Amino acid sequence: MHATGTADPWQLVRHGRDRAGFAQDESLFALANGSLGVRGGLEEDDSPSQGCFLAGVWERSPIAYHERFTGYARNTDTRVPVADASRIRLRLGDVPVQLDDGEWLALERRLDLRNGSYRRTLRWRAPGGGTLEISSERLVALDRPGLLAIRYRVRSIDYRGPIALESAIDTVRTAVTQGDDPRIGAHLSGGLHLDDAHADADVAWLSQRTTHSGIRVVCAQTHRLAADGALAFQGAARTPHGVAQVWAAELAPGSDVVLDKFAAWSWSQPTADASSHPVLLTSAKATLESAGHAGFPSLLADQAGQLAALWRASDIAIDGAPEVEQALRFNLFQLFQSGSRNDQGSVAAKGLTGEGYEGHCFWDAEAFMLPVLATTAPALARHMLAWRHATLDRARIHARELNHARGALYPWRTIAGDECSAYFPGGSAQYHINAAVAWAIRLYVDASGDEAFLRDLGAEMLCETARVWLQVGHYNPRRGGAFCIHEVTGPDEYSALVDNNHYTNRMAQRHLRDAAATVEWLLATHPAEHAALAKRIDLDADEAAQWRHAADAMYLAEDAELGIFPQDDGFLDKPRIPPEQMDDPALRPLLLHWHPLTIYRHQVCKQADTLLALMLAGEDVDAAAKRRNFDYYEGVTVHDSTLSASTFAVLAAETGRAAQAYRYFLDTLRVDLDDLHGNAAHGLHMAAMAGSWLALTWGFGGLRVRNGQPALAPQLPQPWRGYRFGLRWRDTQLRVEVDAAGARYTLLDGDMLDFLHRGEPQRLRKGETLQLAHPAAPAHELKAVVFDLDGVLADTAVLHRAAWQQLAAEIDAPLDEATAERMKGVDRMGSLEILLEHAPRRYGDAEKAELAARKNARYAELIEHLDPNNLLPGARAAVESVRHAGLKTALASASRNAPRLIERLGIADLFDYVVDASHITHSKPDPEIYLAAAAGLGLAPADCLGVEDAAAGIASIHAAGMAAVGIGRADALAEADVLLPNIAAFDIDRIRTKSGPPARLRADAVSLCNPN
Structure with missing residues (x-):
């Protein structure tokens, strides 16, 4: 397997210093071991969202009700931030460094997924002159419950003078207070209080206790210095919020100082008394002594060894999509490091990466x-x-x-x-x-x-x-x-x-x-x-x-009319949410905008219960019923839950909805990397991350359990050349590889494994490989043709070009043939963005809206001059021939003016369904418009044929799982399954004999340009 592209599948790298994104980055670069979590802030920065958490440290608060009834929960527990030992502040001379007072020249954050370390480098210029390169590498030891290790380095680029490093344990952070979003923050009573503290040259520590749950915590730190002796101990003391130890040195251009910091936490069970303090302190000191003796490089090597077992078991590779492989590795790493290493905890909704959902x-x-x-x-x-x-x-x-x-x-x-x-x-x-x-x-x-x-x-x-x-x-x-x-x-x-x-x-x-x-x-x-x-x-x-x-x-x-499983007894009786509200991003998520009763009175899903049931326990439900349920619930689900996309991805793959499966897979893959729900700053979504792995293995891999055995039915997503994943099953390790030729199974460990491939029993012994071809593509009976409008049935592209040309002249933006070709098949705002790429100035969103409206007004004027004579030769006959053949017809146009256009052209009565830009949110090459056309016709995409004149349209058709007819030049439409010089050459009978799944058609690159 190999990958092309620029993303490193083993490294997550972020650049830039936009403060608005810092909290999300702190979540993304958080490190944990199931007991301890440390967010990925900068050691010397005073970020309000940086924090450290212990899975076993929480506070109990009474729940206040105006009206309490029998059985109501009386208390809630909230995981609270513990003492933060990630802090190392800088002083240049006697001046404390405030990063925002200086100039940030470059910042890089890097998460190494092989060894589980977070590295970052900041190049910074002080207000009074002098440039430093501040770098650190940290890990939270997977095999030591409460250990954080940091290697901290400051190198002078052109600074000369004294520097001091103040290594601190702070207790300034408290739990976030809940606002209007119930997913974030808490109504906390009590919290952690500082009990005692001590600092000297060897060790500094402090103790805390919760007010109501009675949990006690000790946090201690110690250090190891580089052998060059550059740093010298300067002092130690209690501070207003904790303890600190200080080391000082003289820096010259080209020189550096290095400090290895080790911090350890120990904590009690609830309701512990003061007698637990000596035991906790002794435990923390023992952890520090062991870590200091091992040293930072040894701890890093141990960490890589811990992760090696995960990467061998998951055995992941994506051929042709390194950014997907990187995201899958990142998600799996975050889930793995959040898993408890003992029987005293599980995995919280946000793991140990933030305060979302109070640590529940x-x-x-x-x-x-x-x-x-x-x-x-x-x-x-x-x-x-x-x-x-x-x-x-x-x-x-x-x-x-x-x-x-x-x-x-x-x-x-x-x-x-x-x-x-x-x-x-x-x-x-x-x-x-x-x-x-x-x-x-x-x-x-x-x-x-x-x-x-x-x-x-x-x-x-x-x-x-x-x-x-x-x-x-x-x-x-x-x-x-x-x-x-x-x-x-x-x-x-x-x-x-x-x-x-x-x-x-x-x-x-x-x-x-x-x-x-x-x-x-x-x-x-x-x-x-x-x-x-x-x-x-x-x-x-x-x-x-x-x-x-x-x-x-x-x-x-099962509803007899719809052939679906009602989500509950009353669900299908409720009205649906109007489409304009379903599609309104300003209302997402609904729970922050509507009273619960308003939501309950509508037929709307945060996530689709019924589909999840079919995913987890639907082995006795046939494929046709699953398809009906998928199609129905897709139309009433707003996906306000981060869990939703993975369920839809798995069911879409199982029911032959390949394009939807891949789109939903991408949604669950990048929930946090792209902050798709706007709350990654409060911690990562562990279940959504797990969902991306389920979408890969359960969705594309077809993994299920049948009578105690693994059952697989692999398929290849169209954007990939191949992929691989591992399956740890009992005492065996199975490698599953999938490419265009089929599935290949290899038993890497264990004596023997029995499993099912597409329902058929298989057996492998250690070292054996089994190669199985994909099943022959089913013969699809063509049931409909979906036509594009511009350039296929009418040369309205001329009108578009005239309207754009006028606008381009008004704003002095060049519009050449290459740019015009790129704009073909793209919606209005997308076309405007292409035009403005070489405009003499930048435009704001309001200005862009005005420009688009101006262009459309001119285009609408030109439309009124159209009549049936403006149809391209053979266009009406082509659509009529489809209808005479007993097939359905649809129109899929990126133009919002499509309904008016086909009226003026006299062909409105020839289409069973019309989709224009007002019905969709994603423009071509996204498959949404063709998926919507198939759904409007009540057909599976594979039963439809799309007709397009633009490369973006051909890509959209293929992504929807349809075969594609290209109208135009071969060099521009190389991916078309059937190529015609013009719509007059359209012969539905000849095309029907060639039509089928896109992959099969492209194999022989059918051309009907010379239909003799």
Whole structure:
């Protein structure tokens, strides 16, 4: 495998010093080890968003209600910033350095994904003269729970004089206060308080404690100096907010000073008393001593070794898209480093990269993150589930709070195992959390073979959580005795307190069957453990049978008219949101603009529950039904959740929606890298990052689990030449490689692996490779032709050119033939941007809007002079021939004036559906316009043929999964599947014999330019 392009798949690099982007960069360059997280700020900068976090350090605050009812959550837990030991301030002479007072000449940040280190270099000129190059490299040790190591260097470019480095531990940061966005900040009572502190030449430390949760923290630091002796100890002291140690030196041009800093945190369990302080301090000092003895280079080498196992297990490569490979590696690295290395925690929604969601864990840890770790880092997946078992007693208490006499209900959002959501319709009502945990247990055991976990921990969790379903559901005589579940909220929080949420019901069905099967397995294979479990949880002899009966009777409705699964009993009865509001970016996300009741009254999804159910537990649903559900829910989903895109990517790939699959994949791939939801500054979206890996392996790779075995059905996304990923399954390592020829499987580790390829059993032994061709492309019956307008049916391009030429003359912008060719097929604003590339001055957004309106006004004037005589020769006959052949027709024009144009041209009645620029948000070469045309016709894109005269249009057609007919010159339309000199040469009968999937057509580069 090889990659072309400029992106380094192993390095994330950012340049520039725009303060507006600093907080996002601090999230992107955060380092963590599951216990400790350190955001990626600059050591000497006073950024208000820089912070350090410990997964085990949180504060408990009472929830204030004006009206509190039985069972409401009484407290919430919030992860709070701990003492920040990443600080190293500079002084030049006696003057403290304030970076913003000087000149930033260059700044580079670099995350090395091979060794897990963050490096940055700042070239800076002091206000009074003198240039420094300040660089640092840091790591958070993956194999040492609370260790941060920094190598800090200052080199003089032309500065001569004294310099001092003040290495500090600060406690100035407190938790962000919640504003209008409930995803950010907290209403915190108490917090961390500074208890004690000490600083001398060897070590500095301070201790903190929380007010209500009673957690105690010690943070300590020590240093190692370069052997050249350039730095000398100057002093140590307590400061208003912590402790500091100072080293000084003389700098001359070309010389440098280097300081290695080691910081360690240790912390107690909740409700610890003062006697824990000596133990914590001793632990922190021991960590420092061990790290100092090892030294920074050795720690860095150890870090690379820790990551080598991840990169070998994931085994990723993308041929032809290095930027995609880089983003996938980045996402996987962030998820891996956020995973707990012990049984005392899981992965929070933002990992340890920021304060978003108060550090809470949600159901997406099991539904999105654990599936990735189960096949790349199974030990971390086990820790996640072991933590759930450790909080099982809290889940039992939560079930009692909701009036369940037996069983356990896991909280929707939590840190220590208690429900932390004050809004029960969107919190405690999300009973599906139990099913997510149960689903994750089964996946983990299947993938790892860890039956000991199932026996010792998993079985108890499955049984206790399964019990709740029989208490929230009942056999409904009005539904023919089907088992119905009422008043729950699914993952899609834009519907709340509904009956028979499809996701909840389908996942509960899977949960109940798994619980029953586990009890039966335990009885058959481990009777002593079964007896102990039955006694411990008072398991009735017939409970497993009751669970199976409820699962078999589970109500899973299908709408007879639409052929889809309703998201819940009332979902399809509600009105849809008007299209102009669905498409309005100013309303995203809806939860920040509309009262919950307004959202609940509409048929709108934050993410599509039904599709997620089909992704996780839809093996008994046929492909046609999945396609119908995908097409329907795509039209009512606003994707306000960062989880949404990955689900759509996986289902799109499974249902043959290749273009949509790739677009959704890119959306989930770059949620944080491109800050697509505008809140990456508050921490990275771990589940969305996991979703990009699921979109690759579950989507394009077709990975599922069937009867305990991995099942794959790989396909190749059109933009790539090939790709590779690894699958850790039990004691084996499988390499999956996909290119245009097919799929190639190699067993790198383990004696033997049985798996399925497109439903067919396969077996590999160690070192063996199996090459399997892609299935033959299905023969598609052509059902419709989608025509472009400008340059295909009418020479309206002449009118466009005249209008643009007039505007170009008015603003003195050159418009030559090459520029005009680039503007073909591009929407109005896109064309304007091309024209303005060589304009004599820059234009603001308001000015651009005025220029576009001016051009359109002139074009509208010219349109009024059109009549049927302005159709290109053979155009009307071409469209009529398609209709006479019994095929549907559509128009896909980038012009907002298309409806008026076809009226003037006298062909409006020849089209079954018309899409113009007012219906779409992305212009060609994006496939949206052709996808919209196919959807409007009620057809799959592969059943349609597109006709275009511009390269951007051909690309748009192909991206939509259609075959493409090009009208015009071969040199401009080299990618067309069928090439015609003009629309008069269009012969639907000849083209129908050639039409099919684009990849097959392009293989023989059909040309009908000389149809003799």
